[in-house]
Amino acid sequence: GNSVTQMEGPVTLSEEAFLTINCTYTATGYPSLFWYVQYPGEGLQLLLKATKADDKGSNKGFEATYRKETTSFHLEKGSVQVSDSAVYFCALSEDSNYQLIWGAGTKLIIKP
Amino acid sequence: KAGVTQTPRYLIKTRGQQVTLSCSPISGHRSVSWYQQTPGQGLQFLFEYFSETQRNKGNFPGRFSGRQFSNSRSEMNVSTLELGDSALYLCASSFGRGHMTNEKLFFGSGTQLSVL
Numbered sequence: 001g002n003s004v005t006q007m008e009g010p011v012t013l014s015e016e017a018f019l020t021i022n023c024t025y026t027a028t029g030y031p032s033l034f035w036y037v038q039y040p041g042e043g044l045q046l047l048l049k050a051t052k053a054d055d056k057g058s059n060k061g062f063e064a065t066y067r068k069e070t071t072s073f074h075l076e077k078g079s080v081q082v083s084d085s086a087v088y089f090c091a092l093s094e095d096s097n098y099q100l101i102w103g104a105g106t107k108l109i110i111k112p
Numbered sequence: 113k114a115g116v117t118q119t120p121r122y123l124i125k126t127r128g129q130q131v132t133l134s135c136s137p138i139s140g141h142r143s144v145s146w147y148q149q150t151p152g153q154g155l156q157f158l159f160e161y162f163s164e165t166q167r168n169k170g171n172f173p174g175r176f177s178g179r180q181f182s183n184s185r186s187e188m189n190v191s192t193l194e195l196g197d198s199a200l201y202l203c204a205s206s207f208g209r210g211h212m213t214n215e216k217l218f219f220g221s222g223t224q225l226s227v228l
Binding site for chain 1: 116145147154155156157160168170202204216217219220221222
């Protein structure tokens with residue numbers, strides 16, 4: 001079945017460091033891929049998405065490229081801030097199924 | 113525009129009881145989906161409602177049920193609670209179904225259920 005695998009956290013970085021959170025997926029068809037973020041005490045928010053191979057999603061300085069050949073959708077940011085501290089979830093959705101399959105989440109801690 | 117509202121924010125129940133959670137979607141949104149979030153299992157899809165009909169269901173026992181009203185508000189019910197049902201229950205709404213190109217899900221802050 002479909003699945004999403006994320007790198008385990010927590011990931012601890014200093015402010016202005018480069019961030020990569022790895023995400024790989026298994027899917028039978030051609031899914032859409034998403035990154036959601038959950039700030040402390042809040043619900044999930046869509047951070048970015050990509051709907052087909054080689055698409056790049058971007059938002060708030062974060063980027064992720066849909067790589068079909070490596071079945072990956074790694075999240076990157078060039079210079080993180082303390083306010084980026086949150087839990088990040090990678091997810092996929094196949095239009096035929098109308099539901100999200102989630103990764104386990106990666107907690108990101110940014111120290112000043 | 114108000115966001116997705118979930119009530120109550122916190123609930124404490126004992127084993128064997130039943131519980132009802134409520135979700136009010138963003139005005140105009142017709143699809144409501146429910147997710148369970150636990151430290152061990154992560155986020156798991158429960159079910160999706162669109163136009164008062166359950167359109168999709170995850171792999172949960174029949175103790176988990178839901179419904180959607182004509183105003184798109186949704187309730188989720190869990191009967192005969194078990195300790196393992198302790199979780200954050202998240203509701204999300206969207207205008208249409210699924211993740212079409214121009215769609216996205218809007219999540220509420222969740223209901224934290226503790227079963228003692």
